[in-house]
Amino acid sequence: QKEVEQNSGPLSVPEGAIASLNCTYSDRGSQSFFWYRQYSGKSPELIMFIYSNGDKEDGRFTAQLNKASQYVSLLIRDSQPSDSATYLCAVKAAGNKLTFGGGTRVLVKP
Amino acid sequence: EAGVAQSPRYKIIEKRQSVAFWCNPISGHATLYWYQQILGQGPKLLIQFQNNGVVDDSQLPKDRFSAERLKGVDSTLKIQPAKLEDSAVYLCASSLAGAGAEAFFGQGTRLTVV
Numbered sequence: 001q002k003e004v005e006q007n008s009g010p011l012s013v014p015e016g017a018i019a020s021l022n023c024t025y026s027d028r029g030s031q032s033f034f035w036y037r038q039y040s041g042k043s044p045e046l047i048m049f050i051y052s053n054g055d056k057e058d059g060r061f062t063a064q065l066n067k068a069s070q071y072v073s074l075l076i077r078d079s080q081p082s083d084s085a086t087y088l089c090a091v092k093a094a095g096n097k098l099t100f101g102g103g104t105r106v107l108v109k110p
Numbered sequence: 111e112a113g114v115a116q117s118p119r120y121k122i123i124e125k126r127q128s129v130a131f132w133c134n135p136i137s138g139h140a141t142l143y144w145y146q147q148i149l150g151q152g153p154k155l156l157i158q159f160q161n162n163g164v165v166d167d168s169q170l171p172k173d174r175f176s177a178e179r180l181k182g183v184d185s186t187l188k189i190q191p192a193k194l195e196d197s198a199v200y201l202c203a204s205s206l207a208g209a210g211a212e213a214f215f216g217q218g219t220r221l222t223v224v
Contacts, residue, residue: 006152031209043201043215044153051210088152090213095165096141096205098213100152 003027004091004101012107019076021104023089026070033065033072034090038103044088047074079108112136114216116202122222128190131219135183135204141165142179143213144187145201153201159185160207192223 004025013019025033032051036044050056050063050072062075072091076083089101115134123129135142140161145153156175157167161182170177174193179185189196199220203213 004152034212043218045215046212049210049212092209095158096160096207096209096211097155097158097166098143098203098205099155100145102152 002101003099004089006087006089006101006104008102009105010107011104012109013079015079015081015108015110017079019079019083019106019108021074021076021087021089021106023072023074023101024070025072025089025091025099027091027093028067028070030070030091030093032092033063034092034098035061035063035074036088036090036100038086038088040085047087076106079106081108081110084108114202114204114214116200116216116219118219119217120220120222122224123192125194125223126191128188129192129221130186130188131200131202131221133185133187133202133204133216135185135202136214138206139204139214140182140207141205141211141213142185143201143203143205144177144185145203146198147201147218148198156187189221192221194223197221197223 034049035047038044086103142159144156147153158165159179177187199218202216205211205213
């Protein structure tokens with residue numbers, strides 16, 4: 001079982017729609033959870049992080065965390081073509097170990 | 111604030127040759143990560159330093175890969191001898207200590223082994 005799992009996609013959404021991305025993790029001791037965006041040929045850049053159960057909103061992005069189910073998600077509202085990228089879920093465990101999932105590729109069609 | 115610096119940006123070598131990558135983290139960042147990212151996959155953690163000590167190197171192929179972080183600042187990652195399957199982007203990232211600390215990435219080194 002992989003430590004951090006994501007659906008590889010591609011997730012195709014029309015412009016203006018909501019994109020929903022999911023991530024599960026195996027280490028119950030995980031402390032914080034990050035969503036990174038990676039454009040083709042570029043390095044990952046942070047979108048947002050969450051460490052408490054519930055929702056956290058930042059602009060068009062909402063992260064949701066459910067530690068009991070070991071599940072974290074990212075919603076992108078009003079999706080734009082510029083949101084087309086690979087979204088990486090990352091989980092930080094004890095000792096600051098940061099483990100990434102395989103990424104979900106998102107395609108926003110005009 | 112200067113970001114994470116990596117060099118070289120690109121490297122092409124023949125199999126069985128050796129190669130080294132360099133990383134200069136953001137000033138004050140105690141944690142330094144090296145990741146390997148194969149095309150179409152997520153970053154795979156190779157080694158994590160806290161200051162100049164190794165915290166995790168469980169996925170580092172120690173028969174061919176080595177890494178060091180001198181004086182708790184710059185770091186080098188070496189591959190000797192390289193294999194075809196080592197072709198990937200090698201990403202260096204750094205962060206402050208702490209569960210909520212963001213990891214900042216360098217531009218990466220794209221390695222092609224032929």
